[in-house]
Amino acid sequence: MTDQEERLDVINESGEIIDILPRSQIHGNPALLHMVVHVLIFNTKGELLLQKRSMDKDVAPGKWDTSVGGHVNSGEAVEDAVMREMEEELGITTCGPEFLYTYIHSNDYEAERVSTYKCIFDGKIEFQQDEIDEVRPWGLDEIQGIIGKGILSDNFEHEIETYIKYIE
Helix, strand or coil: CCCCEEEEEEEECCCCCCEEEEEHHCCCCCCCEEEEEEEEEECCCEEEEEEEEECCCCCCCCEEEEEEEEECCCCCCCHHHHHHHHHHCCCCCCCCCEEEEEEEEECCCCCEEEEEEEEEEECCCCCCCCCEEEEEEEEHHHHHHCCCCCCEEEHHHHHHHHHHHHHH
């Protein structure tokens, strides 16, 4: 572990903290549930902004993913993580996110308790170029047409399926 490495709360399915570990010990071990935030950023036309992850990322490199997503640092409030991640990833500071739902996503690599928020934003995007290759708005029909084709991250496919059930 480096001094700069993120430290994350390991939680049980009820959200109670059971340990604090560095990110490097949590990623790669799906038995260690940790908290993340997602923000679905829509424009006023109803299009959803997605980010294409850098090829240097350890999770889903080169895949299209949630507008904003990131870890909740140990001791950090979920709402603070939402605002921090929006600013870090896309330079957004003026969007008032609305809480939608929480769910658990797990795969062979990790297990996350995801808190999802939504906001409407038509302003300028200044994305974090060392972590994101591209951003662009997508129609929900367009997204649904590419699910399962290896274009989207598995995390985002779970997210969009959860969102669509939520709005129906």
